[in-house]
Amino acid sequence: MADKSPFLRQWLILRAIAAASGEATIKTLVEQTGKSEKTIRRDVVLLRKAGIPVVERTGDFGRKTFSVDGAVVPRVDLCYDEALALFFCRQAVLPLAGTFFWDSAETAFRKVRASLGPRVVAYVARMLGRVYQTHAGGAYAGKSELIDQLLIAIEDCRATFITYHSSRSSEPLTYPVEPYGMIEHRGSLYLVGHSQQHDEVRHWKVDRIEAVEVTKFPFQRPADFDLEKHLTGSLGVFHGKANVRVRVRFAASAARYLREKRMHASQRVTDRRDGGATVEWTLSSTVEAKSLILSFGAAAEVLEPAELRAEIAAEVATLAKTYATNGQRRRGLSKNAYRQTPKA
Numbered sequence: 001m002a003d004k005s006p007f008l009r010q011w012l013i014l015r016a017i018a019a020a021s022g023e024a025t026i027k028t029l030v031e032q033t034g035k036s037e038k039t040i041r042r043d044v045v046l047l048r049k050a051g052i053p054v055v056e057r058t059g060d061f062g063r064k065t066f067s068v069d070g071a072v073v074p075r076v077d078l079c080y081d082e083a084l085a086l087f088f089c090r091q092a093v094l095p096l097a098g099t100f101f102w103d104s105a106e107t108a109f110r111k112v113r114a115s116l117g118p119r120v121v122a123y124v125a126r127m128l129g130r131v132y133q134t135h136a137g138g139a140y141a142g143k144s145e146l147i148d149q150l151l152i153a154i155e156d157c158r159a160t161f162i163t164y165h166s167s168r169s170s171e172p173l174t175y176p177v178e179p180y181g182m183i184e185h186r187g188s189l190y191l192v193g194h195s196q197q198h199d200e201v202r203h204w205k206v207d208r209i210e211a212v213e214v215t216k217f218p219f220q221r222p223a224d225f226d227l228e229k230h231l232t233g234s235l236g237v238f239h240g241k242a243n244v245r246v247r248v249r250f251a252a253s254a255a256r257y258l259r260e261k262r263m264h265a266s267q268r269v270t271d272r273r274d275g276g277a278t279v280e281w282t283l284s285s286t287v288e289a290k291s292l293i294l295s296f297g298a299a300a301e302v303l304e305p306a307e308l309r310a311e312i313a314a315e316v317a318t319l320a321k322t323y324a325t326n327g328q329r330r331r332g333l334s335k336n337a338y339r340q341t342p343k344a
Contacts, residue, residue: 007155008148009033010043014068017054022067029066083112087121140189140206149212150191153179156214157221162191163211164204172210178219181227182206185237192227194219201230203237233284235264235292240284247303248289252276254299263292278303290315 016032017024029040044066047054053069087109113121140147153160160179165172179193180201189206233243250258252275259269259277266282283289286308293300293312302309 006043006046008151009035010047013040013043014047014052014054017066018068020065020067022057022065024066026064026066083116086112087116143206143209146209146212147189147206149214150179150182150206150209153212153214154181157218159196159215159217159219160193161213161215162204162209165208165210167208174211177202177204178221180221180225183227183231183237190237192230201239203239232265233282235281235283235285235288238285238287240286243282243284244286244305244308246281246283246286246289246305246308248279248293249301249303250277250279250296251299254296286311 013029013033016029020028026037026040030037033040035043044054044056054066055069056064056066058064150160152158157178159176161174161176163172163174176196177191177193178196179191181192183190183192183203191204191206191209192201193204194200195202231237231239233239249272255269255271255275255277258267258279264281264283266280268280270278270280272278281289286305290308290311293302294315302312
């Protein structure tokens with residue numbers, strides 16, 4: 001753990017102290033972390049300053065151990081419905097398996113499972129079979145070291161080289177970035193940072209990052225940068241530089257879905273006499289809006305901006321041409337296959 005970020009190192013130290021049940025010594029923590037005694041003691045002091053009740057005790061022959069003061073940590077009593085709800089929530093974090101907090105989360109879920117008892121766990125298993133949650137996110141079990149390196153770069157504000165294989169490139173490319181933070185969206189992780197090559201803030205899907213090299217060179221993270229504000233104009237993770245008003249007319253068959261689901265904080269729905277609705281968003285990027293609108297097919301029509309309307313019209317024309325061409329090819333193949341079929 002010699003190259004872990006300070007935050008991650010302190011997290012793992014705390015986990016080791018808690019797991020040792022009062023038997024964690026400086027020697028064992030040094031062995032587990034690969035850090036010096038001086039660093040361990042400094043991290044313990046920082047944990048205390050953060051309000052975490054780590055205490056040091058001196059036992060027989062001057063043996064010093066660390067533990068978490070149980071008298072300070074409040075006891076958490078869960079009702080059955082609360083424990084059940086937490087156990088159900090385990091399904092929601094499965095796509096993040098492999099990230100640094102996963103082991104601790106799994107330990108907590110095992111304790112909840114044990115507290116429920118076998119009969120209740122069996123009941124939960126039956127319920128999970130009736131309430132299925134789809135998982136369309138990434139799988140990060142094999143990227144734990146890569147994620148650790150990104151966390152180091154984010155926390156220490158150190159310039160980083162990432163090797164990234166975008167969906168538009170045939171080969172992975174390596175370029176420098178200044179990492180600001182990470183986003184979890186629909187089960188997938190994204191790195192957010194300043195691209196030195198493009199001189200702008202960009203996003204990189206962690207699934208497509210093949211290698212990370214954290215340099216020793218620091219960078220100055222903008223004091224006013226906030227991930228939540230950064231994504232204010234986005235329907236997901238795509239963002240732009242200027243706000244655009246998007247107005248879409250939805251047929252009655254699709255309008256109900258939009259009334260039931262708030263896609264964005266700026267969403268405004270205006271009902272129409274024919275049962276349809278006009279939906280308006282203020283976005284900084286129309287990339288995800290385009291995908292959403294196309295998913296409704298003929299039940300959605302873009303009213304503005306004109307650029308987005310033209311993009312979708314071009315996409316629909318290409319689709320029509322593709323399907324028409326494929327249909328002709330299939331009919332041609334069928335005729336040829338019929339001609340070559342020998343008669344009985």
